[in-house]
Amino acid sequence: MSDILRLDAVSLAYGRLTAVDKVSLSVPKGARHALIGPNGAGKSSLFSVVAGIRPPTSGRIEFDGADVTEVSEAGRAAGGLVRTYQHSSLFLGCTVLDNVRLAAERVHGRPLRPFRRRRRDAEVTERAHAHLASAGLPGRHGHLAGSLSHGERRQLEVAMVLACEPSLVLFDEPTAGMSAAETDRFAELVERLPEELSMVIVEHDLDVVFRLARQVTVLAAGSVIASGTPDEVRADEHVQRAYLGADSTDELFTEAS
Amino acid sequence: MSPADTNAADTNAADTNAADTNRADTNAADMKAASMRTVMAVPSVVRGRAGRLLVPLAVVVVLAALPLVLGAYPITLASRVLAFALLVVSVDILTGVTGLPTLGQVAYFGAGAYTAALVGIHWTSNAAVQLLAGVLVATALALATGAIVVRTKGIVFLMVTLAVGELTHQVAASWTAVGGTNGLAGIPPISVLPGGPALTLSGFVYWWVLAVFVVVFLLVARAMRAPFGRTLRGIRDNEPRLRALGQRTYSAKLAAYGLAGAVAGAAGTLWTAQARFVSPTDLGFDVAAFALLSVVIGGAGSLWGPCLGAALVILVRDEVSDYVDGRGPLLLGIVFVAGVYLLPRVRAVLGRLRAREKGFP
Amino acid sequence: MQYAVTVLNGLALGAILFLIAVGLSLVFGIMDVLNLAHGAVYLVGAYVAVALIEGHASVAGFVAAVLVAALVGGLAGAALAGMSIPVRGHLDQALLTLGTALIITELISEFFGNEVRSVAPPPGLDASVGLFGQAYPAYRLALVVVGVVVAVGLHLLLERTRIGATLRATVADRQMVEAMGIRTRRLVISVFAAGAALAAVGGVLAGPVLGAQPGLDDTVLLLALVVVVIGGLGSVRGALLGAVLVGQVQALGVALLPDQASFLLFAAMAAVLLLRPAGLLPARGPAHA
Numbered sequence: 001m002s003d004i005l006r007l008d009a010v011s012l013a014y015g016r017l018t019a020v021d022k023v024s025l026s027v028p029k030g031a032r033h034a035l036i037g038p039n040g041a042g043k044s045s046l047f048s049v050v051a052g053i054r055p056p057t058s059g060r061i062e063f064d065g066a067d068v069t070e071v072s073e074a075g076r077a078a079g080g081l082v083r084t085y086q087h088s089s090l091f092l093g094c095t096v097l098d099n100v101r102l103a104a105e106r107v108h109g110r111p112l113r114p115f116r117r118r119r120r121d122a123e124v125t126e127r128a129h130a131h132l133a134s135a136g137l138p139g140r141h142g143h144l145a146g147s148l149s150h151g152e153r154r155q156l157e158v159a160m161v162l163a164c165e166p167s168l169v170l171f172d173e174p175t176a177g178m179s180a181a182e183t184d185r186f187a188e189l190v191e192r193l194p195e196e197l198s199m200v201i202v203e204h205d206l207d208v209v210f211r212l213a214r215q216v217t218v219l220a221a222g223s224v225i226a227s228g229t230p231d232e233v234r235a236d237e238h239v240q241r242a243y244l245g246a247d248s249t250d251e252l253f254t255e256a257s
Numbered sequence: 258m259s260p261a262d263t264n265a266a267d268t269n270a271a272d273t274n275a276a277d278t279n280r281a282d283t284n285a286a287d288m289k290a291a292s293m294r295t296v297m298a299v300p301s302v303v304r305g306r307a308g309r310l311l312v313p314l315a316v317v318v319v320l321a322a323l324p325l326v327l328g329a330y331p332i333t334l335a336s337r338v339l340a341f342a343l344l345v346v347s348v349d350i351l352t353g354v355t356g357l358p359t360l361g362q363v364a365y366f367g368a369g370a371y372t373a374a375l376v377g378i379h380w381t382s383n384a385a386v387q388l389l390a391g392v393l394v395a396t397a398l399a400l401a402t403g404a405i406v407v408r409t410k411g412i413v414f415l416m417v418t419l420a421v422g423e424l425t426h427q428v429a430a431s432w433t434a435v436g437g438t439n440g441l442a443g444i445p446p447i448s449v450l451p452g453g454p455a456l457t458l459s460g461f462v463y464w465w466v467l468a469v470f471v472v473v474f475l476l477v478a479r480a481m482r483a484p485f486g487r488t489l490r491g492i493r494d495n496e497p498r499l500r501a502l503g504q505r506t507y508s509a510k511l512a513a514y515g516l517a518g519a520v521a522g523a524a525g526t527l528w529t530a531q532a533r534f535v536s537p538t539d540l541g542f543d544v545a546a547f548a549l550l551s552v553v554i555g556g557a558g559s560l561w562g563p564c565l566g567a568a569l570v571i572l573v574r575d576e577v578s579d580y581v582d583g584r585g586p587l588l589l590g591i592v593f594v595a596g597v598y599l600l601p602r603v604r605a606v607l608g609r610l611r612a613r614e615k616g617f618p
Numbered sequence: 619m620q621y622a623v624t625v626l627n628g629l630a631l632g633a634i635l636f637l638i639a640v641g642l643s644l645v646f647g648i649m650d651v652l653n654l655a656h657g658a659v660y661l662v663g664a665y666v667a668v669a670l671i672e673g674h675a676s677v678a679g680f681v682a683a684v685l686v687a688a689l690v691g692g693l694a695g696a697a698l699a700g701m702s703i704p705v706r707g708h709l710d711q712a713l714l715t716l717g718t719a720l721i722i723t724e725l726i727s728e729f730f731g732n733e734v735r736s737v738a739p740p741p742g743l744d745a746s747v748g749l750f751g752q753a754y755p756a757y758r759l760a761l762v763v764v765g766v767v768v769a770v771g772l773h774l775l776l777e778r779t780r781i782g783a784t785l786r787a788t789v790a791d792r793q794m795v796e797a798m799g800i801r802t803r804r805l806v807i808s809v810f811a812a813g814a815a816l817a818a819v820g821g822v823l824a825g826p827v828l829g830a831q832p833g834l835d836d837t838v839l840l841l842a843l844v845v846v847v848i849g850g851l852g853s854v855r856g857a858l859l860g861a862v863l864v865g866q867v868q869a870l871g872v873a874l875l876p877d878q879a880s881f882l883l884f885a886a887m888a889a890v891l892l893l894r895p896a897g898l899l900p901a902r903g904p905a906h907a
Contacts, residue, residue: 593717
């Protein structure tokens, strides 16, 4: 199977500080891949490099077989590499429907068209409604996004990401700040997403990681120290040492932060 | 992966499918319910749509009838209000819809006004030709400057657009080819039909100004309700998010800047058509400030509100001024300051009333 | 040696621009407010000079004008700061300062009329000195010296004192400084007041060169804005570099292409925005929007 995402010796340095150090990584199509590591391991830096928010200092990023190292964030998203936000990031002054339409428009419409086209617009609207429904938010489309509750905002986020029709979704600590019940609901939602959709999840909450991911990569001090199935990673000595400097694996999997 | 896991995944997939069908059902049911609601609500919908058409139509009819009841002086004033209102619409496209506060639209307004004046003096009195030339020059200037300006945002955008406006003002004031500080006088009256008579009566000029205003306003309103307008509102609310959704926001902002430049250019040609005189004061700092004030008091983001704001500002500056001993600007300054403190309260009250009307908080 | 004179004129203008722009830049850096009344405060300074020393030049009178302008400017700045702090949103803040500017300039033209007024340099500096075989006004040389002294003083204040350290930290990250328990309100008001005082003093000092007239506030505000855009927001070094550059461009433009001097200024600003969107020497720390 071909890879959807491939990192080749990607580094990111801020001045003299190297946040990401020659990370190489292959994510096959349809993967559920998690990226974990203790605080300061370089997860967020790697995330921003993959999403295209920062250019890497060196290395090469390949997405769906094409070199995207020089491609902007918007360009990568247009190509199907879409990120989510740790805290929901919406268009608060627009209606719920318009939030989703803004995403669907880019895929199926012409976002700069200065006049309306009945059939095209209806199609975009229909798709937006469908995505709202699959995110569990039907019937709220006329409300302002700013009037939604915290949980509903996360659902709207999911609808917007789906509306981009991505081939790879980058989740940025999706369950940060969620209650246990919300986390559970979120995990269910992700589990129901289509199989062919690839995912890379950067996450603190290891319970979620081991529930959702089939491949786990562990970062420490900017480098990959282990990679494998959840069971392999769980058993890895380096991981235990890097995470806690301790020999107890129990602690590793109970501490969330 | 253990066989049990695979099994679980399969069940999951099946679940997903079932859930999908379920959701599709609910969706269909929802839509049916919605259409039922639409059917039952027909009278109010008709009223709504008719209302949406009737009110603007009535406004246009009343505006068109003004020359039949008003004298030459108030009609000239009305022409001035409409031309200025179009400039305010261009400011609103950027400030209200796209969230880019600007003090620079006077540059393109001036480009349109001076182009129309030069065309009128040296080439033809045909108003349509002047309009076209003014819009073209203003749009070209807006795209050329906008390519740099829209890279900035927020307060820096305000700063840079102010600099663009002021620099254009200074160019106009120091360039002898366009009359320097004296401006351009002796512009012949416009004609509307090719080879037709010159419109010397202010009523006819007003009708031309009104016609252009209505057409441009409708085109802008259409664009703001189309996907383009939605994209611009997305930029206003959360530009980084829009980029993360795959939208290249630079091109959208540049397009908005070009459109706003074109509208300001059209406004400039109307200004020249009614005043038959252009000078650097027409694109001064205070004009830019008044345009921005009109947008704020009229309600940034709505299109007709700022036009009312424009009428109010011009009336205070040009008319009430006489009653307060030529101190209109002083009065406006006080309005600015008072507005900043009072408007949020007024808006809060209005918002609460509107929310109660719609029945949700 | 015509060129040397142009360079000197540019430096003198740069010195005045620095006095004005540094306040604009720091106020922006510290509280994210674009003070559009900054030009009006400058004009107040210019008219303080007109009121006190027009027609009867004396060293004591000139010094008095500088002190009065600093006081009036400082009070105006503190008042503006007090008015702006509770106002949220760039647009509202811009309107507030714009309205204040309108009120101030209207009141000035009410009291002083619309004619161009001029102020003589203080005795002792009203002569010309021989420079490169030409007579050059001594007062302009003095302006350059004042500019250098103020720049060095501000630099020392910012880099060597506790207040300076707090101020730099506030420009870099206001929330963090507030979280550390430092009350920024008084600091913000002081910076606003000091910046306005400098602008008003600039009005007095520029009097013998630029005179005083309604509309001068817009010109000066524009030049200061270009200085800040070119130099980078929130930094003293940026304002200094920007002021020197704008002074040179403007002097050169006026000498070579009097008709199109504004084009040159615009080109300079466009070039900087294109190559270094944050300006040449922006404040260190997280970039501002």
